[in-house]
Amino acid sequence: EPEVTQTPSHQVTQMGQEVILRCVPISNHLYFYWYRQILGQKVEFLVSFYNNEISEKSEIFDDQFSVERPDGSNFTLKIRSTKLEDSAMYFCASSELASRSVEQFFGPGTRLTVL
Amino acid sequence: GENVEQHPSTLSVQEGDSAVIKCTYSDSASNYFPWYKQELGKRPQLIIDIRSNVGEKKDQRIAVTLNKTAKHFSLHITETQPEDSAVYFCAASRGVGGSYIPTFGRGTSLIVHP
Numbered sequence: 192e193p194e195v196t197q198t199p200s201h202q203v204t205q206m207g208q209e210v211i212l213r214c215v216p217i218s219n220h221l222y223f224y225w226y227r228q229i230l231g232q233k234v235e236f237l238v239s240f241y242n243n244e245i246s247e248k249s250e251i252f253d254d255q256f257s258v259e260r261p262d263g264s265n266f267t268l269k270i271r272s273t274k275l276e277d278s279a280m281y282f283c284a285s286s287e288l289a290s291r292s293v294e295q296f297f298g299p300g301t302r303l304t305v306l
Numbered sequence: 307g308e309n310v311e312q313h314p315s316t317l318s319v320q321e322g323d324s325a326v327i328k329c330t331y332s333d334s335a336s337n338y339f340p341w342y343k344q345e346l347g348k349r350p351q352l353i354i355d356i357r358s359n360v361g362e363k364k365d366q367r368i369a370v371t372l373n374k375t376a377k378h379f380s381l382h383i384t385e386t387q388p389e390d391s392a393v394y395f396c397a398a399s400r401g402v403g404g405s406y407i408p409t410f411g412r413g414t415s416l417i418v419h420p
Contacts, residue, residue, distance in 0.1 A: 222405040233410045234342075234350060234395060239402070247402045282349060286405055293338060293399075293406050297349040 193217045195298035203304045212268045212301045214283030223266045224284040273305045308333040312411025327414045329396035330378040336398040338406045345392045386418045
């Protein structure tokens, strides 16, 4: 069964550094999402992406964040200047057209640690 | 924006007992309510979902009920097994374009004792 994949599984960075988290959504999916989960807390929506543009973003997704689909398979989340409070698990997810299925499939996550 | 409250935060049951997790939401525009199971260190996985035009849905040992008027929905697990132990998240979602944007509850840690 196809799965969403993410790399790296764990990223350690210094405060102020830029990080890029990578995701490969399921191949026939059209909607892509990023979520974050601070340790022990709930999953929080960051951004959704469709047709090569952001369709929705949350208050968390400020100017420090950006997303990109650089090719036909990858979907990336960039944090320009990381802060300590960016330390979290970041999940990518993808879904088909809502007319077919609204289920979002999550990747295994990237644990980001900002020192 | 949407606000989802989830209770209890921790639920401990004996194997074979039933478990009930309850959620309330605030935005009447929410119309899709998924439930996710997250095992320790793993990705969230959808276990059951319900749309606002349905009051109840069942899938083997799992059922979800929705009361739109009261804005609450619940997950029911019968005949619990140790492998049901995980964190369960409810979510209330509204349609945006062709997808749904969920607001998650804080999670319920279910512990099933053998």
